[in-house]
Amino acid sequence: MVICKSDSCPVTLENKCCWGCDLKGSCKDACDYNPDICDMAVYPDQEEETAISEFVQQHMAVFKAVRDVVIQKKAAEAQEKALKDQLKQAMEAHGIKAIDNEILKITYVPETVSNTLDTAKIKRKYPTVAAECTKATPKSAYIKIEVKEGE
């Protein structure tokens, strides 16, 4: 797979070049440059492919552990949401605004409207202001993980 050094794909979130992508024909975000001359393409050589293959074999147990944790976390989050919804409805039904006991401290937060700046609109309508008010913040490196369906 040819890697793109530019922004990652907004659809698959991978750093792959559009020119090898099955979705290119129908994708509105597809890149029209040529990877041979765009200066952004990285062609993995055989040595790198072998290194990746060895890395995958060495870390398969970690991959499986991460997958299991992600699945457990999703299930726990879904259960947490269902239980909180249940409690919220019960508090609303009984007109209770707060509970503080030896197990939990619960505060009922009523429905509200949050106002946020539409940064995309500001960038579109006032690009100069957006540029002047943009600050660069260093971010630590991290990895993004997507658990494949049915794995």
Ligand code: SF4
């Ligand atoms: S063609 Fe579209 S989906 Fe495919 S890599 Fe490019 S941006 Fe992503």
Ligand code: SF4
């Ligand atoms: S052609 Fe170049 S800029 Fe466009 S997606 Fe491929 S590597 Fe990136």
